[in-house]
Amino acid sequence: MKKPNILLVDDDEVYLYVTTKILKNLTKDILVNTFTDGEQAIEYIRLCIQGSVELPEIILLDINMPFLDGWGFLSEFKKMKPVLPNHQVNIFMVTSSNNPNDFKRAQEFEELTGYVIKPVYEDKMAEILTEVYNGNW
């Protein structure tokens, strides 16, 4: 069985550490990559398209980040979508903002699979994995 491949994009390094820890607690057999801004994440996706690295199945994306924020990442990702390999990428917007405007804006992106408010506890994370991998993780 293929290892779950997850990409975390957030400027909060503690969050990245903790979330990675949660994911690894859930399953040892998982691949987690982290980036502190959207620009680095986009570069990573480009590498995936080129085939250098494997495209993640799940991206947990923060909204507020330096250089390229979550919205900017989504716009860039939308542009790259036609050249993406035939592979489902599930993007979850994970944010501490419960601003209704952000939620409304998020609904305009069909690329988004879900909108999750921090903190994301272990059970919530398990729920996400179950949803994406149909329990096979």
Place this chain on the structure above:
Amino acid sequence: MWNRIIKTSLALYIPLLIFSLAWGYLQKQSLITNIAHIQQRNILNKSYHLADQCEVLIDITSYWSNVVFPTNFSEGKPLDPAFIDEYIKIMQGYEVYDQLRFLDLHGNELLRYERTDKNTMEPKELQSKAGRGYFQKGLSLEKGQVYISPIELNKEHGKIEVPHKPVIRGVTPIFDSNGAQIGLAVTNFNMNKVFDLMKARISGDNFYLVDHERNVITTNLSANILPHQANMSQMDSSIQNKLKLRNLIFEKDTFFMEKGSLWVYQKIHIGFEKNVGMNRYPDMVKVITENDWAIIQEIPPSYIRGRLQTIRKNLILFNFLTLIVIILIALGYAKSQKEKRNFVAELKKKNKALLNNKVKLESTNRLLKRSNQRLQVRNDQLKDFNYVVAHNLKAPVSSMSIIVDMLCKSNDPETFKELLPKLESLSSNISTLTEDVETYVSILVNQGLKLENVNLLLLVKEIKKDFLDSLLEEDSKDFEIIYRFEAWHTLKCSRFYMKSIVQNFLSNALKYRRTNVDSHIIFESA
């Protein structure tokens, strides 16, 4: 208000008054002209009476010019008694016919018939008329010519006959069978009857028959006839003076107002009608005369006043009614003006109040606008604050929450060892954030705001020294700060705020720089 009513009334009434006076004057002139024309026709009728009598006199007198007298008529031989008796019998019935005389060439009467009563003429004592004017004039007449004397008081034996009898004489030369002039035939007409007809009044008018020297021959104001030839009474003198009219310098037919009376003057033409185209008496004999009569008709002031009374009454009535209507109009106008003024005053008052309100509203609006701007700014600030709380604070808190959750669920000392420093880091972050929030709040409420000239170059260098030396000493090797303050370097601001801004710039630049490349931050004024 009454002042306005009076002024409006006068403004409207004066033109109407002028108009009505002009109209009245024209009416008066028209009436006077009308009366004058009636009097002119009246004079013409009276002239015809006189002219007709004169014509009869001329005809009767000229008859004798064609009669063949005996050659010795002047020597005492009488005319055929049957002929003269028949003639006198006819003339007796003609009341005006007063005397018939034949004079020889020396002025001695050869025959004299004189009216003794209304229907009788009788022969009378012969007189000598050698000294009389009509005899002298008669001597110079040619055959067929007739001399008409002036109207005079009759004289007998050289004295004016009493009671006075106004007469006019027709004189013509008479000839014998040889064609030699043997004397003169003289016919006297008594003018009393004619004068009575001429004196008749049609409208209370005064009648004057005057000669060329404007001596009164007869008038209906005095019983005296030809007073200047007998004795002038006081009344006659007064009448004579009355006729000295300024407007009658030239003796031509006219009418005019003078001394309050209307005067109509018209000359009488006798025997000259042919010359003026009237042809009233065709086949007239040659007439010699010095008569130049005129008739003056005076319409006294009382009569004119009476006739003008209607016009005056109409004028007064018109003015009275007009004045009432005008006063009513002026009253209405003044009331409407008053209402208008009140309305305008009310409008002005309201307008003033509106203007005041407008000024107040504008002022309030400005205040509101300013307040709105401040609120907008504050709202933006609160949004920023909300962001800080939502993101910067919530993020570490949520991380802490997860870590605590993980710690609670784990008994592994390694996990504790691993996670506790993270908690410490989060705690430190929250502490820093709390300080930032405190700073932010103090900025929001403008506490300790003091504006001063701040040299940015010095400020940045000062911050760099504190910042880099204390926090990033080791990492500062590949991080450079570039200063470009050529355009300007001093700014009037709060040193505290500006320091905070620059610290934030530096903090973010350092935080988000790429560690694998050389980084720099540029401070530039433009």
